[in-house]
Amino acid sequence: MSAYRIQGETGEWEVVIGLEVHAQVVSRSKLFSGASTEFGAEPNTHVSLVDAAFPGMLPVLNAECVAQAVRTGLGLKAQINLFSRFDRKNYFYADLPQGYQISQFEFPIVGKGVVEIELSDGEKRDIGITRLHLEQDAGKSIHDQDPTRSFIDLNRAGVALMEIVSEPDMRSPEEAGAYVRKLRQILRYLGTCDGNMEEGSMRADVNVSVRKAGEDYRTRCEIKNVNSVRYVVQAIEIEAQRQVEIWESGGTVDQETRLFDHIKGETRSMRSKEDAHDYRYFPDPDLLPLEIEQSWVDSLKAALPELPEEKRARLEKEYGISAYESSVLTAEQNIADFYEEVAKGADARLATNWIMGDFFAALNRTGRSIEDSPVSAKGLRELLGLISDSTINGKIAKEVLEDMVETGASASEIVERKGLKQVTDTGAIEASIQEILDANADKVAEYKGGKDKLFGFFVGQTMKAMKGKANPAMVNDLLKKLLDA
């Protein structure tokens, strides 16, 4: 693929992108309290005294959140730090009850790792992971409920987040999009983050700078809290263009934090470096340093699920599918599971074609997801079994699948009820062919005169006469025999 370049008046510009992704940890309770992490509850119903930072309240680390961070680190092929530490990041905000966020500044739990991304042309690239650390989420300020006052919802305050920081390794909006998608896929496979960007379970801070080929990095801007892959791509395109225009008009890009406005299609300044917070990080004296055992890390590693890359490689090998097919079929863990459940007991090629074709089409048409698929894997396998053992032919099978989607009945029930069983009785097919030949004596003569193409006409007429239920291979064979007789 040709490199992504912005054409400026002074020549080509390269974009340099690094991402900080905040991923909410899947856990029943918060990072330092027993309050629930459930999404969508009434405001301030999942708030413990610790979360609300009442006087004398102390944080107690949730071991499951630590395990989730370690699992994620392992999934990112990263170094797991057996020693890490929680620090306080001090700043005042109404939805930050303690007046500080407990985070990991100097000693994160996970160090360097790597994520492999695949671009639309199939090219693969490694994006470096700098670190992953655990931290608390803040609450939510609600400004649109009252003309003069703001409200605070602390349900999210104290929920565990993983901040996953990449190296500035991405060079195009597409790569950044592919990175976020891939990261999301890995986290979902691991079960450490549900990856739900609409609910805010995953959001990205995007660092963007531009430079001429061969230059050192120029000043970067950080676009905060971008909450979809599409917006990540758009924000980078717009921000990079903005920076190119500034440089080319003789200006300088200021290091600052910016917001992406997808409605106006612009980024705008939130705060500049001058009024950046001095967070006064220091080790949280309420918590001991976090020391974990290698044996515990090993046991978590042993229990890790198969990750997307490994699954792809295995499916390609076991079921003889293409790289494209494996990437579609492993996009989500439950798609892969569904596929395997169907393909295991059936003709793998048939299963692949049917799932990627008619089955996905049926899901699309009904607007259902794989989780609430109208046809179970078992049901689909039964249908494919009926094709393989010649009970029905492919064309009839499409009709059966539609019926399955509509009625929820099983394939064999439908075949039985509608009498769709394939006719493999030689006599019956021969009789039907003979009738067609007799009724079309002129065409038979033409065929015999060398017009081979008419063979298809005879096949079609026969199938039509037999309501599509004839075994197509047998129709071909018998037709040939009778015509050539």
Add this chain to the structure above:
Amino acid sequence: MSYHFDLTLAQARDALKAKKLSAVELVKAHCEAVERLDGRLNSFITRTLDQAREQAAAADATLQKGEGGLLTGIPLGVKDLFATKGVRTTAASHILENFVPPYESTVTTNLLREGAIFLGKLNLDEFAMGSTNLTSAFGGVENPWKKKDSDARLVPGGSSGGSAVAVAAGLVLGATGTDTGGSIRQPSAYCGITGIKPTYGRCSRFGTIAFASSLDQAGPMARNVQDCAILLEAMAGFDPRDSTSVEKDVPHYEATLGQGIKGLRVGIPKEYRTDGLSEEIQALWDQGISWLRAAGAEIVEISLPHTKYGLPTYYIAALAEASSNLSRYDGVRFGKRVPAKSLDELYEATRGQGFGEEVKRRILLGTYVLSSGYYDAYYLRAQKVRTLIKQDFLNAYEKCDFILAPTAPSGAFAWDEKPTDPVQVYLNDIFTVPASLAGVPAMSVPAGLSHEGVPLGLQLIGRYFDEETLFRAGYVLEQAAAFHHRPTLHAGVSA
């Protein structure tokens, strides 16, 4: 029979168990003493006397059945830094002046479990920041002691000044204190009572309003060593809600008291003999050494070479943590809120009016030492020195079993003698902060009167989690000193 206020906590406990005294009588007498004397002393911020009288009747019922815990029926006071469920908890600050917690601190929970009866919440320096108890938003506390031939009001020390005064004046049989840099030991010395700061991690900090988390430690303050031993056993223990509390069994401290100190080695830190040390304190210290030697202990000179860095290290570490710990008092969720037009103005107004001068000074200093560009020079350096100070103690304990030192450089002084330079006030903590920085246990025992007639204390500093040796040695010191003086203002004196 009229109550004489001569009983120690241990004696009152025994009398209750033996049914020679009822809890109702005992509590009634103390409630009356509070009503009679505390208008002047101001050692209580909040009184819960009615509640206490009711609990006393229940305690008697329990005792009648031959049941009860270590402290059933014993009237105590609680430093107003411990959250008490349903009872206003202020930290002696305007910012929490109407705060009623819906939860109970672990330390007070433990005391209640053992049957203690709380007469109320005791005064302190605001957020435990001070060593005079004059920074309280609820007014200063008067030390019940008087200098000879003077009626001047004396400071009780701080920050646990209310606790020290309530015990010294006979208003309660014991009290909880907290010690961050000497806040139990120094007021104990100033008021002629005994107080122990246990090893960091021995008592849970859950529900205790934080000043400096890595230093704060709760402990008992009482009339003598035995009473402290009883109280600490009740207060201490591992708490899963405090990650820095330590999972170690709590010994039956009272049983160690008579064991003596024969053959134990007493370390005398040469660095504590500073040029500025008064002759009087020097003499008291030498007297203490003689008493311990006479009890069969071996005296060894030890070195704590980083002592001189103790005060600056303490004030950097403690204030850095405090600046962050006090951020939660922002007027948003609880406590005082001064209405304003914007969020920043809300913070400024609430914190500006809610905090007193000393607290603001410490928040500013703490913020400064953590600021970018100063962090390495102050906070980081202080952490390194703190490690060296810990190492000093570990090295010293190779040569000795415990350490003897003065508690404070002087006795109590008058309210109007308080230095105007805050640094001069901070110097009061010179002998107490090293043990706090190291996290080792330390106890103050009254050992004599100054030439002006006010109490002076000696300090015993022990190994990590070896409070038992402190109780043994403290008991020896107490027997030898035979400190039976009473303050001028005392519940047992008809006034």
